[in-house]
Amino acid sequence: MKVGIIRCMQTEDYCPGITDFKAIKNRTGVFEGVDEEIEIVGFTSCGGCPAKKALLRARLLVEKGADTIVFASCITKGTPIGYPCPFAKKMKAIIEKDLGDKVTLLDHTH
Numbered sequence: 014m015k016v017g018i019i020r021c022m023q024t025e026d027y028c029p030g031i032t033d034f035k036a037i038k039n040r041t042g043v044f045e046g047v048d049e050e051i052e053i054v055g056f057t058s059c060g061g062c063p064a065k066k067a068l069l070r071a072r073l074l075v076e077k078g079a080d081t082i083v084f085a086s087c088i089t090k091g092t093p094i095g096y097p098c099p100f101a102k103k104m105k106a107i108i109e110k111d112l113g114d115k116v117t118l119l120d121h122t123h
Contacts, residue, residue, distance in 0.1 A: 017074030
C-alpha cells in the first residue's frame with residue numbers, strides 16, 4: 014500500500030502528524046488489519062478552506078505513486094482542535110469523482 018495523507022491546513026500549528034505516522038507504524042486506526050507493507054508517498058494539507066487545492070494535491074500524490082489517499086483525523090474527526098472540516102464530504106466526493114478507480118480513499122488515520 015502506497016499512502017498519501019491529506020491533512021487540514023488549519024491544524025498544522027497544532028499537530029506535526031506524529032499520531033498519523035504512529036498509526037501506520039503500529040497498524041492501528043484505519044490501518045488495522047493491513048498486512049502489506051505501507052509506504053508513505055506524501056503528507057500534505059488540503060490547501061486551506063474550502064479545500065479547493067485538495068484535488069490538485071490528491072492528483073499529485075497519485076502521480077507520485079499513491080494508490081491510497083487517507084484523510085487525516087483532523088479533517089474527518091476534528092482532532093486536535095475539536096472542529097471537523099465542514100468541507101470534508103465535498104472534498105472526498107470531488108476527489109473520488111475525479112480519480113475514481115485510480116485510488117482508494119480512507120477516512121481518519123487514527
